[in-house]
Amino acid sequence: MKIFITGQDLRSLRTVELDNWTGVAITGQPEFFKKALEDEVLSRSCVYLLIRSSADDDLPEIYAGESDDFSQRYTSGKFPIEFDTFLIFTSKDDNLTRAHVKWLERELWSILKGNSGKVLVANTNKPTGSNLPRADIATMRTYLSNMIYVLEALGYDLFSVQERTSASPSSAKPVEDPVAGGDGLSLNLYSTLPRRPDDRAFLRYENGAYTLMSGSKINAKITDSLPANVRKLRQQLIDDGELVAHGDYLELMRDIPFSKPSPASALVKGRSSTGYMDWAREIDNMPLGAILGIAATGQLHDDPAQ
Structure with a gap:
């Protein structure tokens, strides 16, 4: 290039x-x-x-x-x-x-x-x-x-x-996530709904890519702090039948890729969110930010659950 x-x-x-x-x-x-x-x-x-x-x-x-x-x-x-x-x-x-x-x-x-x-x-x-x-x-x-x-x-x-x-030319390496470094780090993460600790959403992190998983529960209520474009995404998913009401929560009907963890957790919680704190690893409840911080030093390479 x-x-x-x-x-x-x-x-x-x-x-x-x-x-x-x-x-x-x-x-x-x-x-x-x-x-x-x-x-x-x-x-x-x-x-x-x-x-x-x-x-x-x-x-x-x-x-x-x-x-x-x-x-x-x-x-x-x-x-x-x-x-x-x-x-x-x-x-x-x-x-x-x-x-x-x-x-x-x-x-x-x-x-x-x-x-x-x-x-x-x-x-x-x-x-x-x-x-x-x-x-x-x-x-x-x-x-x-x-x-x-x-x-x-x-x-x-x-x-x-x-x-x-x-899209990557055969002679070039795929573009890699600058935090994870493309080192094969895989994580299964969860986040709970406000005041509903048993209702959870699930996020998959793999090779620098985030995916909010189908079946995740989404807060039925939103606040004014919900970012504008996440609010538009939420309404789009509802209109398309991909976010379905189930009483006190909504259920996501398909996997959705995200570039960053915070918009995903904002969608889940219905408010502004810091994804590095609001997503935790399923196996030990360690926050995502702490995991990536350790991974950046080369001391962590995989989810213990894998």
Whole structure:
């Protein structure tokens, strides 16, 4: 991977390329947006992401879009969401067409919607996509895999383990969790509902990935401190029939991947939460934060229950 930084600030405008890939990504913070539009490659068809970061116990928000001439797309400065990072993917040649980026937009949107515990998708409607010949679909799947690889390498944990591993070039190692170090640490964790110690939710931690398990009990009540995007996720799960009422609690009907433990415990408890304290190991009740602290020193490698 090659990253070219414009200016002396590491957070400024960056151009990202991969060997043997005609694609290119341009990313930066909002103050560098106008500068990005000066790049001639953005007069070509593009797919782009606008990302708004979040507090530790909330979910980031993301908007996925496409344009056949991005240099003209936001000249008015009216954006669909407020954002602190933009990422624009295009091609160094003219082989990426409007039909291609519409296909990429829909596929990327679908993947992100499927990872609802990691990110809140801001798009109001599902992208229309496009119908491509089989050969073009194969080419765009490779392009999409490279997009995922670039995003993960830049630190955006928006995808499942399977998605990010399959996107990694065969010559490169999968992106690993900076805390666990990808050392194979596996944990079975639980958290109880407020004032209901017998009602529990269960979280699986493995190789830096968190999964809130199907069958977990979720607090039926919420407070004003529940982070905004976790609140939206909760309502989305209820609307989709994936969070079902059972008297004094709700039951989760499918596994949900999370990037961090705190949004998962906030969903469970119905309030703001510190996941490193509110998740504990089933075998000995040790808090997650303490376990990861020991693991970081190399003194702990596995759940004793495994």
